[in-house]
Amino acid sequence: MAMNRPAVLTVTLPGATELRLEAEAEVRRRGWPVADAPAAADLLAVCGIPAPEDAEWLDRIERSMPEPAVRIVVGGRGQVAHVLDMARRELTDKAVASRPEHTDDRSEAPVGEPGDNQRGEQESHGDEHGHGAHHDSSRPAAPDGQGHDDHNIGHNHGGHATHSDHEEHGHHQPADHAAHMGPMEHQGHGGPMDHTGHDMHGMGEVAGLPMAERADDRDELRLDQLHVPFGPELNDWPAGLVLHLTLQGDVVQGVEVEHLSVASGHRLPFWDEPWLRAAHGEEVTRGDVVRRRCAAHLDSAGRLLAVVGWDDVAARCRWLRDELLSGASREGIDGDLRRMVHRVGRSRVLRWSITGLGQLLADRARAAGVTGPALAADGDVYDRLLMWLNEVERGLGELDDTQLSAPDDRTGPRGRLDGPQPPSQALLDVLPELLTGAEFACARIIVASLDPDLDELALATVPGAAHA
Template structure:
């Protein structure tokens, strides 16, 4: 058996999938994560570790450029598909598997097809024009064996030393690094527009650092093709050494102006629709669990992140609170017990309440009155509070609403304020901490596409 055939057979049993999520694809992303977990397929931490690319949601103008860049960085054999609705996820995953399992011919990679809402089968389309050469300035990944982490048998209760739960959770396919464990390796996996003259890599320039020394400054975009990253967000950062000297936010909004998934109950009530309070509590609890999972994952604690995602899916699936509330309590106690987790997140992205209020920040980020660790604890407390109300069948008031990220009846969406404070919170932070700071705010760019309540 040749090496190509051996790799193909190995990759088709449990292919590592890299989801590329567009704004507006939150509900589909949740279905993708649940589908991958059921199948035991890992999520790839980078294109170099992937064997399949799954584009999630319908992007706007220019959205195909960064997904094409990701596709070019995935080594052969590989497969690609697009899914734009939660009910098409299983078909899309089956299509990825069929393409990878097909006898290798030519380049050994292909398109599994696009699956829209309600479609029962993937539609094939040719893979022409997606070769290995990156003519858009994206950084190519090494074409070697896919390095997937093995998290077995470490035991313990601290980040980077988890038990056996990762075997049935795809989220543990990341790395056990310092906070922001996806790091510079994943940063180059995103669509980069700043290619320099040497091998397509951005080159450093000279600038004064905070100590008055003349050091190299490297300009690097983070996103949008990163795992556990807000869909549609790009951060243009300037680094000197491993310190962020400057950061600017670029955003993309959903192609269609649909209600943001996490804010849907409150926005529907504001439009005069009948919504019960329990539906809002359930959605808010699940949103906080989703944010908790992202923050735990990028902090190097994948197994509790898997637990948070399972709880999130149980909440969204309509399960009674008695079936998952005890698990939520156990997760909270485990997080609070971890001294390593606290040490690795405390002090990052400090946002005092007074400053948050001046910046228009509301919701958990304001209530936390502190750093990334404080925001994590606030999410846990809020998740517990909303868990107690999921069975409330009283009508939801159409005014004075606060969604998972803040007030929805203010002059602008709550995530807009979170994005506005993000550059200042990143300035002076170590590069390895940048992803933790972003995850601790977890702005939802879907909110930028619709008018707020009021």
């Protein structure tokens, strides 16, 4: 039955990085496919507790899923497996209940047919189906090394090399990713994304969709101009980020950066936790710091590679990430990690596909307050990817170092934590400049190459921080 392996669409809210990692590991362990869009999903897994203003856009995602569909909320650590089991049982019950009571021999088929990868071809019932049950959950499941062998992460691979061994297929254009950008429906819905009457700029609507208006493009032609929001429901997308793009043809002409509310609380940003604990006087070893930095870079690299279309290498990055977080020794992952890094580095197709995108030279990055790998890379998307992987390789030798971390070390995975602003704020600030003038299909790749962590926006001043 198809419901035994439901396709999962995961949406992560700010502050729920650890829950996302647990959910990804558990879904991978079960071998369930990962949906690239609501139309291909059976199960919507929301990582984090939604705020009241999040209800409407989450409801819209669920209404876009074909019946039967279930929505769950992963609200805490340690119960993801239990909640997924409950969701699968509910999906099966819904599938059985929706079967006609009388079928002839020609129409009888197992419940849930057609298969998982054909979900998008079934009839969608739109707003008519009810919302799935909500369950709470919690704690990182045991990491697992299985990759996404049967289900792509959500990108058309006709425009990119999906494997570094396939370079004989010729040039691969990133433009084919446009079909998978996944814009949200542009309607007012309250909260930080309610721009009705603002982004529309007086445009009319047809069937609830904004009509294009005209403006001069970069070639002095009068082309349609469309205002489209992206996020926060996309796969491999910074949690809570919303971009309002002004598109003219296939070119981004303007960008407004917004995000869901990032609640300040007692939990530290997951990726910055070792440095922040050390800043508050706790004893943290150098091995703990290096391990978290390497895991963060592998997570970012995996998300970028998934967006580009390298699903199998992205899955390998995530397995290595989970191994590091679970305490694997250098000897346990050294060979796998170096083979993965070598595979990425020797692919001419991958280099050709993303070289030149999102150029951020060091002088411009420094002026914008960018620190960390994005500053050190001094280049484009490809340079930032290699910087992440090279830092992981360099960190292997210190994974098991039990010496205490330097008390003045305040440099997290995305940059200095003791500056006048969180490092991810600077990454958000440079996004409009990097995206304006880029082709629409490349915008998501550029965002993934910076991978800002919105959890950092709630940071209070770090002890020893410099002040503007």
